Amino acid sequence: xxxxxxxxxxxxxxxVHIQKGRDEMRIKETxxxxxxxxxxxxxLPVREKEWEKGWEDNHLYEQIQKKNEGKPTFILHDGPxxxxxxxxxxxALNKISKDIIVRFNAMNGKRAPYVPGWDTHGLPIEQQLxxxxxxxxxxxxAAYRELCAKFATSQIDxxxxxxxxxxxLGDWDHPYVTLHPAYxxxxxxxxxxxxxxxxxxxxxxxxxxSPSSESTLAEAEVEYHDVKSPSIFVAFxxxxxxxxxxxxxxxxxxxxxxxxxxxxxxxxxxxxFDYVQVDADGKKYVVAAGRLDYVKETLGWKxxxxxxxxxxxxxxYMTAKHPFYDRTSLLILGNHVTLDEGTGLVHTAPxxxxxxxxxxxxxxxPILSPVDAQGRYTKEAPGFExxxxxxxxxxxxxxxxxxGTLLKLSFFTHSYPHDWRTKKPxxxxxxxxxxxxxxxxxxxxxxxxxxxxxxxxxxxTRLYNMIKDRGDWVISRQRxxxxxxxxxxxxxxxxxxxxxxxxxxxxxxxxxxxxVWFKREAxxxxxxxxxxxxxxxxxxxxxxxxxxxxxxxGSSSQAVLNQRPELSYPADLYLEGSDQxxxxxxxxxxxxxxxxxxxxxxxxxxQGFVMxxxxxxxxxxxxxxxxxxxxxxxxxxxxxxxxxxxxxxxADVPVSMGILQQTAESYRKIRNTMRFMLANTTDFDPKKxxxxxxxxxTVDQYLMLRLNEVVRASxxxxxxxxxxxxxxxxxxxxxxxxxxxxxxxxxxxxYIEAADAPQRRAMQTVMYAALSALTxxxxxxxxxxxxxxxxxxxxxxxxxxLADMPVVQQYxxxxxxxxxxxxxxxxRNEVLKSLEEARNAKTIGKSxxxxxxxxxxxxxxxxxxxxxxxxxxxxxxxxxxxESPEAQRPADADSxxxxxxxxxxxxxxxxxxxxxxREDIGVDPDYPExxxxxxxxxxxxxxxxxxxxxxx
Numbered sequence: 001x002x003x004x005x006x007x008x009x010x011x012x013x014x015x016v017h018i019q020k021g022r023d024e025m026r027i028k029e030t031x032x033x034x035x036x037x038x039x040x041x042x043x044l045p046v047r048e049k050e051w052e053k054g055w056e057d058n059h060l061y062e063q064i065q066k067k068n069e070g071k072p073t074f075i076l077h078d079g080p081x082x083x084x085x086x087x088x089x090x091x092a093l094n095k096i097s098k099d100i101i102v103r104f105n106a107m108n109g110k111r112a113p114y115v116p117g118w119d120t121h122g123l124p125i126e127q128q129l130x131x132x133x134x135x136x137x138x139x140x141x142a143a144y145r146e147l148c149a150k151f152a153t154s155q156i157d158x159x160x161x162x163x164x165x166x167x168x169l170g171d172w173d174h175p176y177v178t179l180h181p182a183y184x185x186x187x188x189x190x191x192x193x194x195x196x197x198x199x200x201x202x203x204x205x206x207x208x209x210s211p212s213s214e215s216t217l218a219e220a221e222v223e224y225h226d227v228k229s230p231s232i233f234v235a236f237x238x239x240x241x242x243x244x245x246x247x248x249x250x251x252x253x254x255x256x257x258x259x260x261x262x263x264x265x266x267x268x269x270x271x272x273f274d275y276v277q278v279d280a281d282g283k284k285y286v287v288a289a290g291r292l293d294y295v296k297e298t299l300g301w302k303x304x305x306x307x308x309x310x311x312x313x314x315x316x317y318m319t320a321k322h323p324f325y326d327r328t329s330l331l332i333l334g335n336h337v338t339l340d341e342g343t344g345l346v347h348t349a350p351x352x353x354x355x356x357x358x359x360x361x362x363x364x365x366p367i368l369s370p371v372d373a374q375g376r377y378t379k380e381a382p383g384f385e386x387x388x389x390x391x392x393x394x395x396x397x398x399x400x401x402x403x404g405t406l407l408k409l410s411f412f413t414h415s416y417p418h419d420w421r422t423k424k425p426x427x428x429x430x431x432x433x434x435x436x437x438x439x440x441x442x443x444x445x446x447x448x449x450x451x452x453x454x455x456x457x458x459x460x461t462r463l464y465n466m467i468k469d470r471g472d473w474v475i476s477r478q479r480x481x482x483x484x485x486x487x488x489x490x491x492x493x494x495x496x497x498x499x500x501x502x503x504x505x506x507x508x509x510x511x512x513x514x515x516v517w518f519k520r521e522a523x524x525x526x527x528x529x530x531x532x533x534x535x536x537x538x539x540x541x542x543x544x545x546x547x548x549x550x551x552x553x554g555s556s557s558q559a560v561l562n563q564r565p566e567l568s569y570p571a572d573l574y575l576e577g578s579d580q581x582x583x584x585x586x587x588x589x590x591x592x593x594x595x596x597x598x599x600x601x602x603x604x605x606x607q608g609f610v611m612x613x614x615x616x617x618x619x620x621x622x623x624x625x626x627x628x629x630x631x632x633x634x635x636x637x638x639x640x641x642x643x644x645x646x647x648x649x650x651a652d653v654p655v656s657m658g659i660l661q662q663t664a665e666s667y668r669k670i671r672n673t674m675r676f677m678l679a680n681t682t683d684f685d686p687k688k689x690x691x692x693x694x695x696x697x698t699v700d701q702y703l704m705l706r707l708n709e710v711v712r713a714s715x716x717x718x719x720x721x722x723x724x725x726x727x728x729x730x731x732x733x734x735x736x737x738x739x740x741x742x743x744x745x746x747x748x749x750x751y752i753e754a755a756d757a758p759q760r761r762a763m764q765t766v767m768y769a770a771l772s773a774l775t776x777x778x779x780x781x782x783x784x785x786x787x788x789x790x791x792x793x794x795x796x797x798x799x800x801x802l803a804d805m806p807v808v809q810q811y812x813x814x815x816x817x818x819x820x821x822x823x824x825x826x827x828r829n830e831v832l833k834s835l836e837e838a839r840n841a842k843t844i845g846k847s848x849x850x851x852x853x854x855x856x857x858x859x860x861x862x863x864x865x866x867x868x869x870x871x872x873x874x875x876x877x878x879x880x881x882x883e884s885p886e887a888q889r890p891a892d893a894d895s896x897x898x899x900x901x902x903x904x905x906x907x908x909x910x911x912x913x914x915x916x917x918r919e920d921i922g923v924d925p926d927y928p929e930x931x932x933x934x935x936x937x938x939x940x941x942x943x944x945x946x947x948x949x950x951x952x
Contacts, residue, residue: 027913030938031751032760034679038792042671044636048784052164060799061169064106065113065566067802074110076102077561077571077601078170079584080117080178080553083155084124087162089610089618089655090577092628096644097607097723098575099168103780104718108805113566114170116163117556120152120179121482122549123213123421136480142518148481149179149515162629166637167783169801176560178483178552185510186559187552188486192502193595199437200475202495204367206350206357207474209429211375211389212422215478216433218548219470219582222426227416229256230393233299233343233407234400235285236267236320239328244314249277249284251320251331252295252407254342256414258396259389262381263349264322265365266330268356269312270337273344277308286315288344295343299408312337323405324396325382334359351430354471369430373478389427434476434485434545441593442467448589448599455605455721456650462581463589463604473590475548482546483509484517488526489541490534500527517542554587557600570598575605575721605721608652613659615652631660638782639664645723645781666731671785673734674774676743677767678792680750684764686772686794691758691765693811698869699742700762702821705814706737707770712808714777723781730777738770741825745876752914752934754941768793773806823863824874831875831901834894838903848916851879851906858885860898878906878917913938 055061076098081091098114105112125148126136136144160172176183194200208217235250251267269275274289280301287295289309296304318331329348336355337346350360351369360367370380377384377392383399384392400406417426438445445467454460476485486505488496504527508516517525522540531538561569570592576584585604592600611617612624619625628640643663647653693704710733717725746763753760771793779786779800790800797803831854835847844850852875856864864871864882872880893900908919911931922928924935926946939946 030913030942032680032683032753032755033751034676035682036675036679036792038675038678038789040672040675042636042638042667042785042788044638044784045633047788048167048632048637049165051784051787052167055169055799056164058798060801061114061171063799064169064801065111068106068111071109071111073568073572074102074105074112075561075567075571076112076114076573076575077556077567078115078117078176079574079576079580080119080176080556081159082122082124083118083120083152083159083177084128085155085158087159087628089626089628091159091162092166092640093607093610093644093649093653094576095163095168096166096641097649097721099166099170100641100645100723100780101573101575101718101721103169103783103801104805107776107779107801107803108715108718115174115176115560115564115567116160116168116170116172117176117560118152118156118159118178119549119553120149120156120177121546121552123215123479123481125152125155126479126481127421141480142515144480145515145518152179165629165632167641169783176556176564178549178556179513181510181513182563183555183559184483184514185506186563187483187547187555188502188506188509190555190558190591190595191486191547191551192497192499192506194436194591195497195502196499197440197594199440199594200434200497201437202432202434204430204432205435205472206353206369206428206430207433208417208426209373209375209431210419210422210424210426211373212424213419213479214373216431216474216476216548217419217426218474218550221420221550222417223420224415225418225423226413227425228411228413229416230258230397231256231408231410231412232258232397232400233295234261234323234347235405235407236323236329237405239319239321242314242318244308244310245277245286245318246284249286250405251286251345252343253345253347255347256412257352258393258400260349260352261323261347261396261400262325262370262377262384263351263368264329264347265350265360265368266332266348266363267320268332268334268337268346268348268359269315270335270344271312271316271333272335273312273337273339274309275312275315275344276306277310279303279305279307286345288312288339290339291342291344323400324403330363330365332359332363332365352428354428357430367430371427371429375427390425433474434487436473436475436551436590436594438467438470438472438590441590442470444597445589445593445599448593452599452601453603455603459578459581459604459606463585466582466586467589470586473548473587475551476545477548478544479546482549483514483552485543485545485547486517487543488522489543490532491537491539492534494534495543496532496534496540500530550583550587551591553584554591557588557592558595561600569596569600571601573603573605574601575607578606578608581606607649611652611654613654613656615654618655626655626657631657635660635664636667636784638784639667641781641783642667642727645727648724667782667785669739670731670734670778670782673739673743674771674789677738677771678789680746681764681768681771683755684761684768686768689761689764690768691762693809695758696762696765697759698817698867699821699874700766702817703737703742703766704769704809705811705818706733707766707773708809708811708814709818711773711777711806715805715808718780726777727781730774734774741828741874742766745874748873748876748914748916752937754937757937775800776803776806779803820863820867823860824867827860827863827898828875830894830896830899831877834901834903835877837894843903844905846915847876848878848910849905850877851881851904851917852877853881853883853902853904855883855887855889855893855900855902856885857898861885878908 102112102114128151129147134147164172208222210217233252233254235252238245238247238249253267275286276289276292277284277286281303312333315331316333319328322329348356350357350365350367370378371389372378375389377387379385397406397409418424419426446464449464486502490496522542561567561571574585588600609617616624631640639660643660710729713729714726749763750760775786775789786800831852835850838844889900890902893902906917908917909921911918911921911934913930913934918931920932923932927935927938
């Protein structure tokens with residue numbers, strides 16, 4: 001296979017000259033050696049910045065929008081990255097993928113505006129200010145929030161520069177930002193609409209609570225890590241056994257959270273299970289019959305006898321003594337109790353667990369949660385007040401060990417929920433919060449999920465199950481930096497949320513931003529003259545909590561798609577990381593269905609995470625992160641973009657500097673192959689010199705058919721968001737059909753034949769068609785490089801991005817032709833193998849020194865005849881002899897399935913012009929050093945040199 005990097009090299013310098021009067025013409029001057037100013041080296045770090053500035057100065061994004069006015073729309077709605085820190089490779093994968101999709105659709109007949117967005121509220125920004133020495137608890141709240149906004153804005157500017165450096169086109173001057181007043185106002189209106197539909201309520205129930213963040217967390221903000229936890233078996237002595245159990249009997253529970261024991265209110269049994277009272281080494285206990293063997297082995301009982309067997313229903317309303325408080329625990333029934341682990345009797349603290357809360361409500365149990373916002377016990381946990389919950393585990397187990405209720409203590413490692421920002425454990429804690437109810441709209445959401453297209457397919461199941469199993473959404477947060485809940489309270493504590501108050505607050509936020517909530521008193525935030533029967537004295541207070549940041553970003557379908565005139569609802573596509581099934585995908589569809597009745601997206605595409613080459617997740621703390629900005633400034637953004645297009649992003653994808661170096665090699669191959677075609681079409685005018693398909697040679701037609709297949713496959717792959725297939729399809733065509741085959745023998749035509757020779761113009765027709773089509777196809781992936789290529793083409797638009805994608809041509813049925821050429825390529829590989837063996841044996845050097853004799857079978861003989869082409873030229877040998885199928889095959893021939901091949905050194909001498917070994921050197925006396933073919937070409941192209949003689 002020829003190296004494209006060598007395509008521009010001229011043949012060795014010749015010492016033979018053609019007399020031209022008193023001047024001499026070098027043979028090199030009679031050749032059509034390709035020339036181009038398109039550089040072999042891309043110098044991407046420098047040139048890309050020049051292109052980026054040119055795009056901005058010439059308003060390329062706006063030009064694209066103007067060109068596509070009135071066309072069908074394609075709306076990719078940007079999931080807003082969080083405005084905190086420089087961009088990373090995960091950002092690069094996400095934003096470049098979106099840019100490829102948007103650019104493709106804009107070139108493929110669609111109006112495809114791209115409005116980038118940013119998520120700006122939330123704890124991470126508060127944490128950054130804390131690191132800078134800002135103490136929010138000692139500051140005026142409004143002033144503190146202004147610092148948060150200033151920091152977020154600086155991070156937007158930082159990230160915007162990073163995204164633009166990656167070649168991402170969009171309306172960067174008018175992004176959507178969740179801290180913008182107009183956005184916040186729409187979010188308030190969304191909240192109001194959900195309240196009007198009865199979907200917003202205030203209640204006390206256990207929620208994920210992060211002591212490290214001092215706030216509630218949504219399920220989407222919780223991640224799981226392995227921790228070492230205590231495992232305890234505790235005895236609860238019977239107080240009232242309802243005549244079935246004696247007081248010398250104890251119920252045994254198992255738990256991994258000793259710190260919740262102060263909040264115990266009950267013991268839950270399953271009504272369907274059998275339970276047994278046993279005598280174990282002289283003491284009486286109750287456990288589920290199905291767990292007896294496990295408990296016996298775990299607690300090390302020696303002698304066990306079953307005294308009684310009864311149903312779980314028989315236990316209802318019995319009471320037991322709390323292990324260390326002077327109160328009783330009620331025996332209750334719940335279907336959440338299983339036989340998978342423990343004893344079949346479940347310690348129940350309604351203030352610290354969802355199942356516990358639900359069953360506790362049924363039995364009207366107190367919702368006790370004696371832990372404050374920082375995770376410390378309150379006075380409701382006597383003996384532990386002020387102690388951090390995790391530190392209490394040992395104190396509590398020691399207390400029960402001392403009074404004999406602790407039957408066993410051990411430790412085990414298991415998966416436990418953590419705050420995804422602080423990476424510290426969370427707890428279930430019952431607090432009074434504002435919730436968005438899911439049950440009334442759950443089926444409607446599930447019905448909408450059925451209508452969406454997913455890539456990968458498993459995304460549907462994942463999203464469906466998350467919504468199906470999701471509890472009510474806790475939307476209040478006890479933080480400072482966010483959109484405040486637009487709720488007022490009357491003098492008696494009743495919450496006030498009315499269409500009038502919602503409209504007024506939204507209008508205020510739209511004019512002044514949400515900080516007005518913290519700058520004004522409640523009465524100054526209410527409509528003028530507002531009254532309420534629960535506030536006879538006209539006094540009001542306002543809610544201090546802010547909204548969950550997922551409510552912020554989840555409102556974007558209403559605050560952006562339904563507000564920006566260039567956009568439309570629903571979006572055609574949301575594309576984000578696979579973690580967003582529990583995050584933005586999830587919040588967005590809940591809010592959209594609640595407000596409009598419909599999903600906010602027609603298609604969902606999820607991507608995996610970026611890993612290092614050892615399979616570890618990239619992070620700054622792990623020291624394995626790669627900065628895309630650094631890579632762009634050292635290697636070029638197009639290298640990162642080509643990496644994005646070359647990987648299967650539906651799963652986790654590895655990246656390293658080594659992988660990027662390999663990508664750079666692929667890039668160079670593409671660049672140099674296109675450079676060769678540019679150089680050899682310099683004198684080609686596509687409007688004047690293009691030959692119709694029917695006038696092309698058969699090999700040229702074959703290349704045009706293959707190019708058509710590449711166009712078809714690439715367009716289909718783009719539409720399926722399969723960038724890897726686009727890259728592989730184009731790269732294989734460039735490498736195999738073009739570089740290793742067509743362009744390899746092209747030098748014997750485009751260099752040697754006369755400039756206007758039909759065969760040369762035919763090859764130029766193919767090269768230019770390939771250049772034009774491939775440049776368009778590659779522009780979404782390699783915009784910087786393809787725009788540079790575009791400047792060397794003779795096209796009607798100033799930018800490749802303003803051109804249309806190539807169309808699939810309607811050629812005559814090509815099935816048989818392509819099949820024939822596939823067979824020929826198989827035969828060619830056999831010849832190349834024999835040439836290589838001859839080269840190793842020193843029989844020949846270059847392939848033009850070879851004479852090849854082929855002894856084909858009947859099928860191959862017919863094929864070579866039917867192709868109607870110069871097979872010798874295609875094989876790049878000086879002599880080719882095709883014997884009849886009946887000819888005797890020499891014993892020393894290379895034997896293949898369809899032929900025997902003999903390679904010898906070609907007879908004759910080397911023609912200094914075409915470099916072939918020929919036996920007709922000097923047949924034309926006017927050009928004694930040239931072969932007959934070259935003599936005819938030179939005589940016709942340069943008639944003034946005829947009969948002037950040659951001088952060595």
